Amino acid sequence: MDRKRLLRLLLLGAALVVAMLLARHWPKEQTVHYVLGDGAARVEEVDARWAEGRSSEDWTREATFRYAPGQAPRILTHEPRLPDGDYTVEIEIAAADASRNVVRRNVTLTGGGSTSIDLADSVPR
Numbered sequence: 258m259d260r261k262r263l264l265r266l267l268l269l270g271a272a273l274v275v276a277m278l279l280a281r282h283w284p285k286e287q288t289v290h291y292v293l294g295d296g297a298a299r300v301e302e303v304d305a306r307w308a309e310g311r312s313s314e315d316w317t318r319e320a321t322f323r324y325a326p327g328q329a330p331r332i333l334t335h336e337p338r339l340p341d342g343d344y345t346v347e348i349e350i351a352a353a354d355a356s357r358n359v360v361r362r363n364v365t366l367t368g369g370g371s372t373s374i375d376l377a378d379s380v381p382r
Contacts, residue, residue, distance in 0.1 A: 284338040285369045291333040291348065294377030300329040302351040307337065311363050313345050326353050341367050346374065352381035 293300055307318040318337050322329075348360045360379045364372055 284340050286336050287339050287366045287369060288371040289335045289337065289364075289366075290371065290373040291335065292373055292375045292377055293329060293331055293333060293350075293380055294375075295331070296377060296380030296382075297329045297331045298327045299352045299354075299382075300324060300350055300380055301326060301353050302349075303329070303333060304349040304351075305335065306347045307339065308345045308347075309342060311343050311345060316347075339366055341369075348374070348376060348379075350376060350380055354381070356381035 289305075291303060291305070293303075301324055303322045305320050305322075306316040308314055308316050318339065320335055320337065322333055322335075343363065343365050346362050346364055348362070349357055350360070351357045358379045358381050360376060362374055364374065366372055
């Protein structure tokens, strides 16, 4: 094998290693299920804010979901583009009677998989 070919193979190998190391920091489709449970019929709005880290308030992503009275699903699915890692999620749930509850949870997103956040006990009564 000549030197040029060996050099190309080494450069290609190094590039692959760097790409693999950086890949876990690239945003990817994550699937998050907000479980509203039996109280879903009372929910008219869900606001979710995401911050990297376990106790951060530097919100980098936000999503709002609004529903007609009685139309919110028991399980709300959201697919944010976020890198794997630890996050603080602040979720505000608004009910038809204008009452609101705010919930904070720490979640870990890994491998573009699915994560469920149980909010059934936090839906306003």
